[in-house]
Amino acid sequence: MNARIWHIASNTFREAVRDRVLYNLIGFALLMSGAAILVGQVSIGIERLVVVNLGLTAVSLFGVVIAILVGIGLVSKEIDRRTLYTVLSRPVRRWEFIVGKFFGLAGTLVVNTFFMALGVFASLLYVSHHFQRSDGWLLVALYFIVLQFLIITALALLFSAFSTPVESAVLAFALFVVGSFAEDLRGFAAMAHGATKWLAIGAAYLVPNLSALNVISSVGHEQPVAAQLVIANTAYALLYAGMVLCGAVLIFEHRNLK
Amino acid sequence: MAAIEILGLAKTYKAGFWRSTQKCALKSLHLNVADGEIFGFLGPNGAGKTTTLKLLVGLVFPTGGSARILGRDIDDPWVKAQIGFLPEQPYFYDYLTARELLEYYAELSGVEAKSRSGKVERVLHRVGLGDAGGLQLRKFSKGMLQRVGIAQAILHEPKVLFFDEPMSGLDPLGRREVRDLMEQLKHEGKTVFFSTHILSDAETLCDRVAVIHQGELRGVGAVADLTSSVEGKVEVVWQGNTVPAWIKALDAECHLAGDTVRAVLAEHHQEAVIDGLRRERTKIVSVTPVRTSLEEYYLGKLKPSEAAAGVRS
Numbered sequence: 001m002n003a004r005i006w007h008i009a010s011n012t013f014r015e016a017v018r019d020r021v022l023y024n025l026i027g028f029a030l031l032m033s034g035a036a037i038l039v040g041q042v043s044i045g046i047e048r049l050v051v052v053n054l055g056l057t058a059v060s061l062f063g064v065v066i067a068i069l070v071g072i073g074l075v076s077k078e079i080d081r082r083t084l085y086t087v088l089s090r091p092v093r094r095w096e097f098i099v100g101k102f103f104g105l106a107g108t109l110v111v112n113t114f115f116m117a118l119g120v121f122a123s124l125l126y127v128s129h130h131f132q133r134s135d136g137w138l139l140v141a142l143y144f145i146v147l148q149f150l151i152i153t154a155l156a157l158l159f160s161a162f163s164t165p166v167e168s169a170v171l172a173f174a175l176f177v178v179g180s181f182a183e184d185l186r187g188f189a190a191m192a193h194g195a196t197k198w199l200a201i202g203a204a205y206l207v208p209n210l211s212a213l214n215v216i217s218s219v220g221h222e223q224p225v226a227a228q229l230v231i232a233n234t235a236y237a238l239l240y241a242g243m244v245l246c247g248a249v250l251i252f253e254h255r256n257l258k
Numbered sequence: 259m260a261a262i263e264i265l266g267l268a269k270t271y272k273a274g275f276w277r278s279t280q281k282c283a284l285k286s287l288h289l290n291v292a293d294g295e296i297f298g299f300l301g302p303n304g305a306g307k308t309t310t311l312k313l314l315v316g317l318v319f320p321t322g323g324s325a326r327i328l329g330r331d332i333d334d335p336w337v338k339a340q341i342g343f344l345p346e347q348p349y350f351y352d353y354l355t356a357r358e359l360l361e362y363y364a365e366l367s368g369v370e371a372k373s374r375s376g377k378v379e380r381v382l383h384r385v386g387l388g389d390a391g392g393l394q395l396r397k398f399s400k401g402m403l404q405r406v407g408i409a410q411a412i413l414h415e416p417k418v419l420f421f422d423e424p425m426s427g428l429d430p431l432g433r434r435e436v437r438d439l440m441e442q443l444k445h446e447g448k449t450v451f452f453s454t455h456i457l458s459d460a461e462t463l464c465d466r467v468a469v470i471h472q473g474e475l476r477g478v479g480a481v482a483d484l485t486s487s488v489e490g491k492v493e494v495v496w497q498g499n500t501v502p503a504w505i506k507a508l509d510a511e512c513h514l515a516g517d518t519v520r521a522v523l524a525e526h527h528q529e530a531v532i533d534g535l536r537r538e539r540t541k542i543v544s545v546t547p548v549r550t551s552l553e554e555y556y557l558g559k560l561k562p563s564e565a566a567a568g569v570r571s
Contacts (some may be wrong), residue, residue: 007365011351016351081349086410089343089420090366091335118461145546256318 004092005100006216012104013111016070029062029116034123039042047127050187052138055120060145060216062116063109064176071106071156072168074101075248079257088257094150095249102157102245109149117142134222137215144213145239151174151208154244161252178211208240259329261418261449262291263315266323267543269309269473272283284473285308286323291451291466296444297454298464298481300556306473307453308346311422314451315343327418339368342411346422346453348403356387356406359395360413367414377413385409388436400427408436412443419443422450424457437463443532461485462550476559484555491548494529496518497541522548 036183039050075098078084087097117138123136155175159168178185189200213233215225269284284306306415312318316332327337339534350359359380369377382391385405390398398406404427411419422553424440425433440450456459460467461481469476498519501512508531511525523531528545535542543567 006367011354015351015353015547017421036462081346082345083349085312085315085317085345086343086363086407087339088317088349089341090363091368092339092366093335165555231450239459254319256271257312258318 002096002097005103007104008087008092008097008100009094009107012074012101013107013221013256016105016108019070026112026115027244029058040075043160045191049190049220051123053125053216054217056138056141056216056220058140059113059120060148060214062153063113063145063149066112067152068156068169068172068176069107069111071153072160072165072172074105074157075160076144076165076168081235094253097120098161098245098249098252102153103159105153108152109153110146113142113146113149117190121139132222134219137222137225140225141215141219143230144215144233147233148210148213150237150241151179151210154241154248155208157250158248158251159245161248174213175207176210179208180214181209181211182207199238209236213237259293260290260326261295261328261389262289262297262313262451263326264289264310264323264429265325267310267313267325268322268473269306269313269318270321273318282473283473284313286512287470287475288463289468289475291449291474293449294318294444294447295465296440296450296463297452298452298460298467299470300457300460300467301453301470302560307470308422309473310470311343311420315341315420328461332523333564338413340417342414342416344411344421344424346417347426348407348481350395350406350410351404353394355392355394356398357391359406361408363410364413369414377415381409381413384412385439390502400431401429404428404432404436404563406557408439416448418449419451421450423454424452425454433459457553457556466545467552469556471560477555481552485549485552486492490525491522492525493520493522493548494528494531494535495543496535498542502534502538504534534564 008253035054038188039054075084078087085098088094120138121131121135125131140192152172152175156168156172159171183199185207189197189204192200212229215229219225264287267284268286269282271281271283273279273281287306287310299310301305309318313320314332315326316338324507325332328340329403330337351362357378358377360381361374364374364378379388379391382388387402387405389403389410395403395406398540403494404424408421408424411421421440422435428436434563437459440452443450464481466478466480467484496519497517499514499517501510501514501519505521505523506512508523510521510527510528512519512521521531525547532542532545544564
């Protein structure tokens with residue numbers, strides 16, 4: 001990695017780690033895992049399923065909230081506070097700044113997910129008293145959650161490059177919600193007719209297909225995840241995040257920092 | 259070779275909901291700044307000073323013209339390594355300490371790892387923050403942040419420095435220290451281009467100044483030339499509480515303040531007035547030629563109604 005991108009990413013990571021909101025969210029996520037244990041105790045026979053569903057959903061939701069809340073401020077906050085002026089007046093190219101910010105937040109989310117995942121596994125051990133072979137699929141589900149974070153982070157950065165933090169938050173969250181039902185949208189497109197069909201198909205393929213990256217329910221039921229799905233989802237998420245990031249760079253390259 | 263060559267640089271913003279209104283921030287600016295010069299860019303608030311600086315450091319893009327720094331186009335990445343920029347009222351990452359911030363900027367500027375810490379410590383001491391390097395920036399006062407701003411601008415030893423209102427937020431001692439620092443930078447061979455509307459600072463520091471107003475260059479010249487033009491008048495000050503009738507008859511502008519009289523009169527009456535006052539055994543305090551001040555030059559370049567709002571001396 002280019003040295004300047006690495007320095008910008010490290011600084012973004014340091015900023016996020018020193019931000020107290022982030023610590024609160026981690027604490028809150030751990031609290032959710034604690035709640036999972038409580039629910040597991042009153043759900044006779046399906047403790048493991050409840051803990052996996054609740055724990056992984058909490059990891060996903062808290063990570064998305066962090067990705068959106070931190071991501072929307074990555075560029076706009078730096079412009080508002082004019083911290084960007086002393087960075088871009090140096091030998092730093094604008095694309096390096098965007099890519100560095102992306103990697104910084106992605107790194108933060110990976111570390112954050114790691115600690116939340118520890119909480120989920122600890123909860124699972126607490127209710128099951130031992131790990132079983134199928135628990136390994138949880139790692140795949142967590143990997144897919146991280147892929148979701150990459151897409152959401154790239155989207156938040158894109159919106160942050162041209163709009164206010166509030167607008168960026170609304171747009172990113174809306175896309176997260178719509179993306180979570182992308183498969184349903186594709187199903188609707190298949191059933192629709194005429195112009196509605198084409199509009200629905202366009203929308204279904206434009207929004208991120210986050211539902212394909214959600215295997216929480218299947219790993220909760222101890223079902224394995226196919227290797228082809230892992231490869232396809234990895235390629236899709238990297239391609240989608242990469243294209244969105246290119247869009248953010250294109251916009252930011254031409255932006256006047258008034 | 260000129261350190262900074264501005265060749266018809268212009269900036270127009272699109273405004274309004276449909277972006278159909280054109281707002282001209284800078285009209286075809288032509289300006290040269292010599293190597294090793296301290297150049298003051300004067301103008302009231304909203305004149306186009308900050309826009310010019312942002313164009314030169316690549317934060318906004320010109321809609322016309324071009325500029326060269328040290329002989330190369332401002333788009334050239336090499337140029338960015340040769341410049342230092344202090345924005346107006348700088349704000350930094352407040353979760354970092356001053357030392358961490360400067361190390362980060364040193365990394366981005368390509369300062370070698372082995373010399374990085376030494377440079378950071380030296381520059382912290384140079385701006386008077388030697389003891390505050392470990393403090394988080396959120397605990398810094400406005401004046402301390404201004405010092406950090408200057409530190410980050412000079413950290414990588416650039417050849418050309420752009421300061422946007424460098425005295426802003428500083429107390430009189432801080433202003434004096436920044437003036438001294440800018441003079442030191444000049445002695446080190448750096449070119450300093452700074453914007454201000456504090457005319458006394460410009461008059462003390464600058465080799466040359468330019469006046470900009472409403473995005474248009476109104477005048478440019480050496481401070482020594484602008485402030486040394488004798489207007490053919492002298493100011494005579496003496497102790498007393500009345501103005502003799504024979505002095506009034508010379509068409510002198512007379513002002514009484516306490517037990518002192520100040521009269522501004524034509525230079526050719528000087529000897530006659532001094533002789534007359536001596537005859538009357540009046541104590542003469544001073545006789546000085548009237549010179550054009552930078553403020554008068556500045557105000558002359560602006561419309562009178564608009565000048566008052568933006569001037570502090």
